[in-house]
Amino acid sequence: MYRKSLSYPYLIWAAAFIIIPLLFIAYYGLTDKSGAFTLANLAAIATAEHSKALFLSLGLSFLSTAICLLLAYPLALILSNSRFGRSGxxxxxxxxxxxxxxxxxTLAWVVLLDTNGVLDSLFQMLGLPRFKIINTPAAIVFGMVYDFLPFMILPIYNVISKIDVNVINAARDLGANSFQTLYKVIFPLSLPGIISGITMVFIPSLTTFVISTLLGGGKILLIGNVIEQEFMKGTSWHVGSGLSLVLMLFIILSMILSSKYDHGEGNVL
Amino acid sequence: MIRKTISRIYLVLIVLFLYAPIGTLMVLSFNDSRTSVKWGGFSLKWYQRLLENETILAALGNTLLIAVLSAVIATLLGTSAAIAIHHMKKRSQSICMSIVNIPMLNAEIVTGIAFMLLFITMGNLLSIVGIHFEMGFGTVLIGHITFNLPYVVLSVMPRLKQLNLSMYEAALDLGAGEGQAFFRIVLPDIMPGVLSGFLLSFTMSLDDFVITHFVKGLGADTLSTLIYSELRKGIKPEMYALSTIMFLAVFVVLVFINLRPQEMSMTDRRR
Structure with a gap:
């Protein structure tokens, strides 16, 4: 059991299929077609089309992360207090x-959100204003919240359900009301879960190209769509890699942020 | 009391939100009309046509085979890695764990592109030596194993931390070989972690689209990539029928597994 050799198959695998592929992105991102070093692929993010896509992605993913947090936190509180919480x-x-x-x-939301779709008809029946969000950025945010909400709920729930009941009881004994207990005791203790939830929603939202393709009607380009097209439509692998490197900067930033707060408690598993 | 009611309503609303599209797909799978907008009456015809649709069945076969193989290989590799990493010194442990986390934390699109660049370069290099290599089933499998690994390592790790090492040492003292002690003492203890790692891997592999999209090459369609390629023409309702069957099958299995822990705790008490 103590044998180091047990780790060798994994380490070889990790070197071949985790580390080396990332070096390929770095190589392609920092060279031009002739193989000479260049920063032009990184600078490609500054073109009007690309920076528009990046800012739209950043905006939509901030928004969907915030909505996920607002929806997930009360839910995690409710679940950790209920008897369901104990079982699997x-x-x-x-x-x-x-x-x-x-x-x-995700496609099923097209049926639900479509003009004259299920929700729109329901709104009309109730005499509410028409429900027209399909093929708009709002529909994309909707899809992001739907797809990634569980990744916000699980880490927050995990952390809250592990809080020592005695700590909460002590706060109540010392005269804190339930709002003060929530704000001064439970919230600070659940911070690792919140941070880990934020990274787990923000990164996939920032980098998605599928949700924008399905719910945005193919007209709204996020940074993920731009990169996907550079590769699959054969425009330029070098520019695609350069844009991916820019994207990885954001990923690394949020990883550093999360490792600062997260000491394993916030993990999903 | 009011607070409890509000909590209940909130919980129900979120569950509705999560399951509304699933319900929609199930309803559509029984819809006689081809368009997803109109209800044309109840029909089982898509279920019948599913059995005749060889493209979908081939993709289903690929999807399941890749899910099983990648989950098995990732479980073997990941469990042995977790055991080795668990016994490393603090410093190398934290280096290894950050490598383990990369495929999980990195954006899927970046992982997919990185694989694509690697495999295409590999193909170019190998063709110089005269070996033919292109993306297909094998590269999809490699991709899936790689993104499954962190889930296995992270589910096995906590079990190893709870493990009582003296039991293992006692087994060795009492004359068990290392292998014997591992399979009879350690493995049963970490089994729940190994199993949940396997199940998570299987689920992740089944649900993956992005990485498969970049590494599948020309052949080896899975259900996800088939659906994506049908987007323009419109999704075939047979697909709704298939996913309804898959969902219900897993629902039954999971209900069964979820009922079991109570039995287990009862037998524990009896012991």
Missing amino acids: FIIFLFILPMWMNFLLR
Whole structure:
């Protein structure tokens, strides 16, 4: 059991399929077609089209992360107080939808959100204003919140359900009301879960190209769409890699932020 | 009391939000009309056509085979890595864990592109030596194993931390070989972690689109990539039928697994 050699297969695998592929992105991102060093691919982010896509991505993913947090925090509080919380029910509830294909699940929102679709008809019946959000950035935010909400709920729930009840009881004994207990005791203690939830929603939202393709009607380009097209439509791998390097800067930033607060408690598993 | 009611309503609303599209797909799978907008009456015809649709069935076969193989290989590699990492010194442990985390924390699109660049370069290099290599089933499998690994390592790790090492040492003292002690003492203890790592891997592999999209090359369509390529023409309702069957099958299995822990705790008490 103590044998170091047990780790060798994994380390070889990790070197070949985790480290080396990332070096390829760095190589392509920092060279031009002739193989000479250049920063032009990184600078490509500054063109009007690319920077517009980046800022739109940043805006939409900030918004969807904020909505996820607002929806998930009360839910995590409710779940950790309920008897469901004790069983494997929660994991069950949030893992199960993943067995319905991700693309189909997201596409089903087209049927629900479409003009004259299910929700629109419901709104008309109730005499509410028309519900027209399909093919708009709002629909993309909707899809992001739907797809990534579980990644916000699980880490926050994990941290809150592990808070020592005695700490909360002590706060109540010392005269704190329930709002003060929440604000001064539970909230600070749940910070690692919040940070880990934020990274787990923000990064996939920032980099998605699927949700914008499905719910944005193909006209709204996020930075993920731009990169995907550079590769799959064969425009330029070098520019695509350069843009990916820029994107990785944001990923690394949020990783550093999360490792500062997260000491393992916020982990999903 | 009011607070409890509000909590209940909130919980129900979120569950509705999560399951509304799934319900929609199930309803559509029984819809007689081809368009997803109109209800044309109840029908099982998409389920019948599914059995005749060879493209979808081939993609289903690929998807399941890749999910099983990648989950098994990732579980073997990941569990042995977790054991080795658990016994490393603090410094090398934290270096290894940050490598483990990369595929999980990195954006899927970046991982996918990185794989694509690697495999295409590999193909170019190998063709110089005269070996033919292109992206397909094998590269999809490699991709899936790689993004499954962190889930296995991270589910096995906590179990190893709870492990009582004296039991293992006692087994060795009592004359068990290292292998025997591992399989009879350590493995049963970490088994729940290994299993949940396997199940998570299987689920992740089944649900993946982005990485498969970049490494599948010309062949080896999975269900996800098939759906994506059908986007323009419109999704075939057979696909709704298939995903309804898959969802219900897993629902039954998960309900069954979820009922079991109570039995287990009862037998524990009896012991």
